[in-house]
Amino acid sequence: MTFKTLDNLTDIAGKRVLVRVDLNVPVKDGKVTDATRIERVAPTILELSKKGAKVILLAHFGRPQGAVVADMSLEQILPAVNDVLGTKVHFASDCIGETAAAAIAALDNGGILLLENTRFHKGEEKNNPDFTAALAANGDIYVNDAFSAAHRAHASTEGLAHLLPAYAGRTMQAELEALEKGLGNPVRPVVAIVGGAKVSTKIDLLMNLVKKVDALVIGGGMANTFLAARGTNVGKSLCEHDLAETAKQIMIEAATAGCAIVLPDDGVVAREFKANAENEVVNVNAIPADAMMLDVGPKTIEAVNAWISRATTLVWNGPLGAFEIAPFDTATVSAAKHAAARTREGKLVSVAGGGDTVAALNHAGVADDFTYVSTAGGAFLEWMEGKPLPGVDILHQQK
Numbered sequence: 001m002t003f004k005t006l007d008n009l010t011d012i013a014g015k016r017v018l019v020r021v022d023l024n025v026p027v028k029d030g031k032v033t034d035a036t037r038i039e040r041v042a043p044t045i046l047e048l049s050k051k052g053a054k055v056i057l058l059a060h061f062g063r064p065q066g067a068v069v070a071d072m073s074l075e076q077i078l079p080a081v082n083d084v085l086g087t088k089v090h091f092a093s094d095c096i097g098e099t100a101a102a103a104i105a106a107l108d109n110g111g112i113l114l115l116e117n118t119r120f121h122k123g124e125e126k127n128n129p130d131f132t133a134a135l136a137a138n139g140d141i142y143v144n145d146a147f148s149a150a151h152r153a154h155a156s157t158e159g160l161a162h163l164l165p166a167y168a169g170r171t172m173q174a175e176l177e178a179l180e181k182g183l184g185n186p187v188r189p190v191v192a193i194v195g196g197a198k199v200s201t202k203i204d205l206l207m208n209l210v211k212k213v214d215a216l217v218i219g220g221g222m223a224n225t226f227l228a229a230r231g232t233n234v235g236k237s238l239c240e241h242d243l244a245e246t247a248k249q250i251m252i253e254a255a256t257a258g259c260a261i262v263l264p265d266d267g268v269v270a271r272e273f274k275a276n277a278e279n280e281v282v283n284v285n286a287i288p289a290d291a292m293m294l295d296v297g298p299k300t301i302e303a304v305n306a307w308i309s310r311a312t313t314l315v316w317n318g319p320l321g322a323f324e325i326a327p328f329d330t331a332t333v334s335a336a337k338h339a340a341a342r343t344r345e346g347k348l349v350s351v352a353g354g355g356d357t358v359a360a361l362n363h364a365g366v367a368d369d370f371t372y373v374s375t376a377g378g379a380f381l382e383w384m385e386g387k388p389l390p391g392v393d394i395l396h397q398q399k
């Protein structure tokens with residue numbers, strides 16, 4: 001590693017350390033349902049606090065697009081952060097300006113403060129110099145511990161490293177080391193499973209991914225977009241129809257690269273997005289116009305598990321279905337258990353990543369059996385593609 005780490009940070013008592021963490025955690029009815037991302041950043045926060053720094057946490061939640069959106073406030077994450085850290089964490093309702101400055105001034109040495117969602121300001125995602133300067137005004141040192149947001153060149157993930165002495169946190173360091181160890185030189189066949197809901201932000205990554213893997217299994221909302229591109233009627237399923245052309249190009253690129261694309265043959269459809277909604281298994285060519293495909297079906301599960309059996313290396317981002325609501329967790333749980341068993345037998349190197357993917361593996365009870373579980377989803381896929389990550393690159397450039 002060529003970047004500076006917390007080992008280089010001594011003598012920081014009383015210093016204001018701005019720590020970028022990723023608190024974009026799964027939440028249901030205002031409660032955190034999986035605290036893995038918080039648990040992973042805890043060592044950095046506690047180490048800085050123990051060294052007597054004033055620890056100021058910067059994070060985003062959701063995609064409020066520069067507006068203050070009440071249900072995207074980080075205040076709802078505060079109780080879970082308190083629980084995981086086992087100490088009182090203060091909160092300020094803005095990440096810049098007087099409100100933030102006053103809360104920081106009131107912090108004791110070793111105190112911890114969480115600032116409100118950075119994405120409530122338009123300048124965050126634009127990496128706007130004035131906004132970055134306003135963030136920097138409240139800190140002496142910058143630590144980036146948000147590997148899972150390092151694919152974003154935002155003010156709090158990249159911009160700040162131009163203005164303040166910048167260091168990698170313990171999780172940033174650990175993620176990069178573990179990914180390099182697990183996937184730096186993957187043994188073939190390499191199978192990737194990509195599912196989930198963030199279709200528009202992840203679909204472009206697949207163009208390069210198909211050149212690196214032997215098979216790409218597509219599930220979740222991502223599969224519906226590919227099925228639609230193939231001319232299948234997906235009814236009311238989560239689907240980004242305007243990405244049909246991109247999906248077609250990816251399928252062409254995969255054929256050229258010799259990468260098998262595995263799409264669902266059957267699916268579990270329902271008319272309501274809720275637990276135990278009335279559902280049926282249908283062939284993907286017979287999805288009713290008023291129904292949504294919320295999971296892949298039994299035939300597809302068999303095919304996915306057969307690909308996992310063939311793989312020596314598995315890379316997984318995004319659940320195969322809406323795993324939060326039973327019974328639409330069936331495929332995700334089955335594939336997770338199968339991959340875990342192959343890993344335990346020493347037949348598979350399994351690396352999974354993503355906020356909800358981690359939650360899904362925890363739900364299946366097998367997260368500890370995977371070779372490595374990254375907190376990163378999009379960043380993990382971009383790393384896998386070999387793309388430079390702005391948040392990591394700028395740390396390497398520190399003198």
Ligand SMILES: Nc1ncnc2c1ncn2[C@@H]1O[C@H](COP(=O)(O)OP(=O)(O)OP(=O)(O)O)[C@@H](O)[C@H]1O
Binds near residue numbers: 198220324
């Ligand atoms: N068929 C489907 N229809 C609707 N939602 C789905 C479907 N399949 C999966 N999902 C939803 O996808 C979400 C997870 O997708 P997402 O792309 O955010 O994955 P992730 O692991 O959190 O990655 P990242 O860390 O990049 O956010 C879950 O909330 C799940 O319910």
Ligand SMILES: O=C(O)[C@H](O)COP(=O)(O)O
Binds near residue numbers: 149201376378379
């Ligand atoms: O959940 C994630 O993958 C990270 O927090 C980044 O979120 P984003 O895709 O909204 O930038």
